[in-house]
Amino acid sequence: MNISVVIPLLNENDSLIELHHWIASVMQSNGFLYEIIFIDDGSTDDSWQTIKTLSKKDTSVKGIKFSKNFGKSQALHAGFKATKGDVIITMDADLQDNPEEIPELYKMIVEDGYDLISGWKKKRYDSVISKNLPSKLFNWAARRTSKVKLNDFNCGLKAYKKEVVKNIDVHGEMHRYIPVLAKNAGFSNIGEKIVKHQARKYGKTKFGMERFINGFLDLMTISFISKFGKRPMHFFGSWGVLMFIIGFGFSAYLGIDKLFLNPDGRLITDRPQFYIALATMIIGAQFFVAGFLGEMILRSKKDSPRYTINEETN
Numbered sequence: 001m002n003i004s005v006v007i008p009l010l011n012e013n014d015s016l017i018e019l020h021h022w023i024a025s026v027m028q029s030n031g032f033l034y035e036i037i038f039i040d041d042g043s044t045d046d047s048w049q050t051i052k053t054l055s056k057k058d059t060s061v062k063g064i065k066f067s068k069n070f071g072k073s074q075a076l077h078a079g080f081k082a083t084k085g086d087v088i089i090t091m092d093a094d095l096q097d098n099p100e101e102i103p104e105l106y107k108m109i110v111e112d113g114y115d116l117i118s119g120w121k122k123k124r125y126d127s128v129i130s131k132n133l134p135s136k137l138f139n140w141a142a143r144r145t146s147k148v149k150l151n152d153f154n155c156g157l158k159a160y161k162k163e164v165v166k167n168i169d170v171h172g173e174m175h176r177y178i179p180v181l182a183k184n185a186g187f188s189n190i191g192e193k194i195v196k197h198q199a200r201k202y203g204k205t206k207f208g209m210e211r212f213i214n215g216f217l218d219l220m221t222i223s224f225i226s227k228f229g230k231r232p233m234h235f236f237g238s239w240g241v242l243m244f245i246i247g248f249g250f251s252a253y254l255g256i257d258k259l260f261l262n263p264d265g266r267l268i269t270d271r272p273q274f275y276i277a278l279a280t281m282i283i284g285a286q287f288f289v290a291g292f293l294g295e296m297i298l299r300s301k302k303d304s305p306r307y308t309i310n311e312e313t314n
Contacts, residue, residue, distance in 0.1 A: 001034065001085045002085055003032050003086070004087070005091065008039045008093070010040075010069060013047040014202035015094055016050045019095055022095075025099075026099045030102075032103075034085065037063070037083065038063045039066070039075040039078055040063065041069050041072065041075045048063070062082065062313055063311075063314075064309055064312050065312070066309060068308075073175040076090065077171065078307060078309065080165040080166070085162065086110070088161075089105060089157075090158050090160075092156040092157075096197060097157040097197075097198075098196045098197075104193065105157075114191045115161050115164050116158065116191070117158065117159040117160075118152065118158050118179055119156075120151045120195060121155050135154060139151060139153055139154070141219060146177070148190060150190070167185050168181045168185050174218060232294030237288060243281065244284040247277045247278070248277075250277035250280070251277045251281075
């Protein structure tokens, strides 16, 4: 199979039939062997019924239905597990991503040798204040922090070599940082393609300003995990050692001063240095405990279900 198209969705019933016909037309005109995997992330409209109808009419259509809304990252994770194609294309279900981009994305993966191609919606049809400006700020911060030189981390239209999606773990709200996850997994040949962005035709966006706040918090998380995810004691232990050195230094100073320099002076407990020493040594011990716990959790970590699948088609 040449291509697997993975489409997470939430309450996008109005656009599904049109999107399916558009993708199928592109695939058939280019002679691709393909599958379309819709992941219904807990929709409350008739999206799942439409997916089942499409699946009965077209054997290339497959569907996965979650028992409730678990989030886009979990939907992509389930879709990636189900893929069989050599190249995986992800896109949104709201018709704002153009399926006509698929052949060129496929060519860049297969012929040009990229591991991942991320779409760049250079010209957008979104609100300037509520989406465009925050998105530019977010992408700038993501570039500076991750060192992955992409202009649009949020673009849902991406293409992946099969090995990439089978070797990364997308969870939480990390779908924005799949290129960073891929780079951390050793897939560093990451490219970008300007793609056409279309105005939303049906419904309304599922994301508000809070996604940018969450995005920055996730960026901090993935930055920490990238550096210390496999060695948490290196981070916590370093701070613990620093705190212990400060505490021991003040303790040694107080002891020497009381025993040899000023034996008749104030009680040690009346001096501020005593409380600095006490506090820093306690904090140092807490850092060490956090590091040990992180190492223990890392070594005992087992995969646990991040979503519940109610039903599948095909």
